[in-house]
Amino acid sequence: MLDVDVRKRLGRTALDIRFESAGGVTALFGRSGAGKTSTVQMIAGLLSPDAGRIAVGGRVLFDSDTGIDIAAPQRRVGVVFQEGRLFPHLTVRRNLLYAKAAGSNGRYGGVVGMLGLEALLERKPASLSGGEQQRVAIGRALLSEPDILLMDEPLASLDAARKAEILPYIERLRDEAGLPVVYVSHQIDEVARLADRVVLLSDGTVAATGSVDEVFTRPDLMPLTGRFQAGAVLGARVAEQDAAGAMSRLAIPGGSLWVPSVPLPVGSTIRVRIRARDVSVALEKPERVSIRNILPGAVRSVTESDGPFRTVAIAVADETGESLVAATVTANAVRDLALEPGVAVFALIKSVAMDRRSMALPPRDEIVT
Amino acid sequence: MLSEAETDALLLSLKVSFWSLLIALPVAVALGWVLARKDFRGKLLVNAFLTLPLVLPPVVTGFVLLILFGSQGWIGGWLKAWFGIEIAFRWTGAAVAAGVMAFPLIVRPIRLSFEAVDPRLEQAAATLGAGRWRRFATIALPLAMPGVLAGAVLGFAKALGEFGATITLVSNIPGETQTLALAVYALLQVPGEESAVFRLTLIAIAISVLAVVASEILARRARRGLSATERAGDA
Numbered sequence: 001m002l003d004v005d006v007r008k009r010l011g012r013t014a015l016d017i018r019f020e021s022a023g024g025v026t027a028l029f030g031r032s033g034a035g036k037t038s039t040v041q042m043i044a045g046l047l048s049p050d051a052g053r054i055a056v057g058g059r060v061l062f063d064s065d066t067g068i069d070i071a072a073p074q075r076r077v078g079v080v081f082q083e084g085r086l087f088p089h090l091t092v093r094r095n096l097l098y099a100k101a102a103g104s105n106g107r108y109g110g111v112v113g114m115l116g117l118e119a120l121l122e123r124k125p126a127s128l129s130g131g132e133q134q135r136v137a138i139g140r141a142l143l144s145e146p147d148i149l150l151m152d153e154p155l156a157s158l159d160a161a162r163k164a165e166i167l168p169y170i171e172r173l174r175d176e177a178g179l180p181v182v183y184v185s186h187q188i189d190e191v192a193r194l195a196d197r198v199v200l201l202s203d204g205t206v207a208a209t210g211s212v213d214e215v216f217t218r219p220d221l222m223p224l225t226g227r228f229q230a231g232a233v234l235g236a237r238v239a240e241q242d243a244a245g246a247m248s249r250l251a252i253p254g255g256s257l258w259v260p261s262v263p264l265p266v267g268s269t270i271r272v273r274i275r276a277r278d279v280s281v282a283l284e285k286p287e288r289v290s291i292r293n294i295l296p297g298a299v300r301s302v303t304e305s306d307g308p309f310r311t312v313a314i315a316v317a318d319e320t321g322e323s324l325v326a327a328t329v330t331a332n333a334v335r336d337l338a339l340e341p342g343v344a345v346f347a348l349i350k351s352v353a354m355d356r357r358s359m360a361l362p363p364r365d366e367i368v369t
Numbered sequence: 370m371l372s373e374a375e376t377d378a379l380l381l382s383l384k385v386s387f388w389s390l391l392i393a394l395p396v397a398v399a400l401g402w403v404l405a406r407k408d409f410r411g412k413l414l415v416n417a418f419l420t421l422p423l424v425l426p427p428v429v430t431g432f433v434l435l436i437l438f439g440s441q442g443w444i445g446g447w448l449k450a451w452f453g454i455e456i457a458f459r460w461t462g463a464a465v466a467a468g469v470m471a472f473p474l475i476v477r478p479i480r481l482s483f484e485a486v487d488p489r490l491e492q493a494a495a496t497l498g499a500g501r502w503r504r505f506a507t508i509a510l511p512l513a514m515p516g517v518l519a520g521a522v523l524g525f526a527k528a529l530g531e532f533g534a535t536i537t538l539v540s541n542i543p544g545e546t547q548t549l550a551l552a553v554y555a556l557l558q559v560p561g562e563e564s565a566v567f568r569l570t571l572i573a574i575a576i577s578v579l580a581v582v583a584s585e586i587l588a589r590r591a592r593r594g595l596s597a598t599e600r601a602g603d604a
Binding site: 044045046073081085089098101 | 494495497512
């Protein structure tokens with residue numbers, strides 16, 4: 001669907017980006033300066049690569065070998081920018097209808113409905129909240145009938161409440177519009193909630209690609225995914241509802257987790273993110289402790305992290321399978337407990353650490369154990 | 370209340386200013402956009418050249434124009450041969466002089482307002498399929514409109530009051546090249562015409578004040594258009 005293989009020198013950084021996407025939502029993830037936005041601009045035709053090739057759905061947009069470089073207006077690549085970039089002198093309606101294709105393709109009503117824009121149509125962008133502006137920007141890009149949609153940190157300038165307001169719309173877009181999306185972000189929770197696959201960028205190159213669960217759970221990548229954000233992303237199934245305690249039990253490969261009530265029927269699949277800093281490690285099974293989730297497992301690896309911290313990857317296993325959980329602990333704890341690969345441990349996970357934001361319905365066709 | 374000669378001078382002034390603006394404004398919009406958006410060799414030189422009419426003595430500018438636009442001059446000869454337009458000692462020459470003198474004042478606010486338009490908006494328009502001209506016409510130009518209006522009004526006022534270059538290029542011929550400013554000057558040479566001088570002076574002041582107020586109102590309306598809800602009738 002999307003093939004990117006480009007090189008570009010920008011000041012001191014040399015970008016060398018190669019990845020493919022088969023459709024669905026592909027996250028471009030990395031710290032600022034990793035080359036995420038430049039990659040988006042090169043796909044959109046706003047920045048010219050020094051060399052390489054870009055193709056969307058078999059249509060070559062750029063190829064330095066054959067001299068192809070289709071101009072941005074002809075690329076049919078929709079972009080939602082971090083700052084919205086709505087045209088300030090036009091009403092919401094005229095922003096939405098800006099693209100020539102927008103008025104005639106019969107999708108206007110559907111897009112307005114899907115993004116909840118009915119009440120905003122006659123207003124000017126300056127009178128909208130940040131979240132409303134981004135919804136309009138998404139609608140405007142959709143109505144230009146793109147072959148692919150690029151979203152460049154669309155939530156980065158919004159506060160947590162606005163993010164929570166707009167995420168469901170992006171989920172609907174993913175599930176209803178059937179459009180391939182490249183989603184740029186440096187927030188693991190957004191990526192875990194929205195994306196199928198992750199392309200992890202670091203210093204201008206692709207450090208890893210894979211499914212969300214794989215990439216974020218790989219301990220060797222945690223220095224790149226970030227200590228405070230690091231953690232495992234696991235596919236889970238709602239196994240039991242405890243209405244009285246307002247808790248739900250999630251079955252994960254290798255164990256189960258009690259989390260605050262998930263409003264889904266038993267059997268539903270869900271994706272849960274366990275942040276490494278919410279996981280503690282014990283050598284013996286603690287008794288009489290408030291922590292609800294005590295999972296037996298074995299240390300898989302201990303990774304250097306910044307300062308006094310270490311990331312311990314723990315393989316949690318039983319007859320249902322195995323999951324990798326990450327724990328951030330101090331170097332002193334690693335020394336005192338003599339944590340090293342193979343040591344049998346218990347991973348302690350606080351139920352209260354898992355709120356609504358760390359759980360999401362996975363993309364449609366993902367198969368979960 | 371105005372004598373025929375005074376009315377002629379007033380109407381001529383308006384005609385000269387109108388035509389000078391009509392020719393100068395599109396050129397100024399194009400040049401203002403280029404200066405705001407493009408980097409090219411010799412940009413500094415173009416800028417310096419643009420400022421010349423502001424800093425040269427108007428008589429000198431008028432003399433240079435006479436060399437260029439006289440019937441033997443490069444441009445003047447060409448205009449006469451191809452379009453039959455005569456510049457020297459005609460009202461058209463007054464329009465040329467006024468336009469050239471006003472040009473720097475027209476370009477400056479236009480250039481500044483193009484510089485203030487966020488180029489990222491035009492990028493966004495490009496990703497929506499808008500080509501170069503559509504981006505200019507629907508994004509850059511409307512957003513720069515307050516500056517274009519300011520430039521137009523400033524240029525009109527300047528053209529109305531142009532004196533030195535005009536008298537050098539086209540002399541002071543009543544009914545053909547004698548604009549308001551030249552008429553005031555001519556009347557001042559004649560003893561006992563003070564009342565006529567006063568009348569024309571008041572008219573000049575009134576037109577200038579009107580122009581400036583009109584530009585303020587237009588600019589305010591343009592600014593408001595960017596922030597507030599569009600009125601129901603406009604939608």
